[in-house]
Amino acid sequence: xxxxxxxxxxxxxxxxxxxxxxxxxxxxxxxxxxxxxxxxxxxxxxxxxxxxxxxxxxxxxxxxxxxxxxxxxxxxxxxxxxxxxxxxxxxxxxxxxxxxxxxxxxxxxxxxxxxxxxxxxxxxxxxxxxxxxxxxxxxxxxxxxxxxxxxxxxxxxxxxxxxxxxxxxxxxxx
Numbered sequence: 001x002x003x004x005x006x007x008x009x010x011x012x013x014x015x016x017x018x019x020x021x022x023x024x025x026x027x028x029x030x031x032x033x034x035x036x037x038x039x040x041x042x043x044x045x046x047x048x049x050x051x052x053x054x055x056x057x058x059x060x061x062x063x064x065x066x067x068x069x070x071x072x073x074x075x076x077x078x079x080x081x082x083x084x085x086x087x088x089x090x091x092x093x094x095x096x097x098x099x100x101x102x103x104x105x106x107x108x109x110x111x112x113x114x115x116x117x118x119x120x121x122x123x124x125x126x127x128x129x130x131x132x133x134x135x136x137x138x139x140x141x142x143x144x145x146x147x148x149x150x151x152x153x154x155x156x157x158x159x160x161x162x163x164x165x166x167x168x169x170x171x172x173x174x
Contacts, residue, residue, distance in 0.1 A: 004038040010054045025049040086112025102173040108161040115158045123151045123173045130167025133160040
């Protein structure tokens with residue numbers, strides 16, 4: 001059984017960053033990062049500390065959940081995760097337990113900017129509609145509909161909609 005991905009999915013489900021989970025569980029950010037990638041194994045004590053923060057007891061964590069998870073989601077199933085001036089982020093597969101991937105849609109209004117520090121392990125983006133300026137660390141490019149990007153852990157992403165219509169970007173975090 002892979003413990004790391006289950007911890008990662010629970011953390012994301014609770015809306016916590018690696019740093020927040022580490023701080024609340026009195027563990028290090030590096031340990032959590034390695035654990036989520038199955039590069040280390042927790043002691044029973046550290047696993048209990050993590051699960052206490054995540055609100056799950058040991059028995060539940062190691063049991064198989066009986067509820068059946070869906071495979072198909074339609075537009076009305078989407079949940080708005082964040083909505084600020086100029087952008088909105090929708091979860092495409094909301095409230096699914098133990099996500100391995102986290103698909104989202106970023107809607108950017110004309111001229112709007114979006115910036116975030118990427119804390120996941122890896123991610124992929126695909127421009128569904130529009131034209132954006134994308135900056136990842138020191139690299140900057142203009143991307144049009146049908147073009148994509150890949151991002152690694154601990155980078156800052158900057159996007160700006162260059163068009164006169166809303167831009168739509170598919171983001172998949174792993």
